[in-house]
Amino acid sequence: MENKLLKLLENDATLTHEQLAKMLEKEVGDIKKIILEYEKNGVILGYKTLVDWDKTSREYVTAIIEVKTTPQPERGFDRIAERIYNYPEVESLYLISGGFDFAIVIQAKTLREVALFVAEKLSPIPHIQSTSTHFVLRRYKDKGVIYGAAPEIDERESLG
16 A cells, blocks of 8 residues: 555645545545655655746756766765755756766756856865766656657558
8 A cells, every 4th residue: 555655646746635545445544644654754755746847938947967976985975965965956866877976957047057057066076077967958758747748640641
């Protein structure tokens, strides 16, 4: 039941306790108690709304920045990660495998703001060796949600 409840909430945080209880064939009080416990223990970290900002007047750019570092003795990557994730521009931070150590996702108003973030905040951090910045040109799918369904293509049209 644990995984089912968490998956339901992950897919739609607006579900009420009553709806969840009915879907999981449990008592409403039990659902409330379980969710409260998940929140208290940090299993549920928060609730967010996924917004398609491209359909609003808000102007911004999203950048994915790859970072190569030298891990620090005893704390490995943790101390560097802590410095990075405390910047308000940082939306997500991942320790990754491959040619780089971290992948950072940030949002800013302009390309210049992203460049200044890299130059003035990220690059001066000790043990950072190099960065590679990529700009998101279009979102197709994010957190399991498809943005603007692609037009359907009639396979018969392409045969002629």
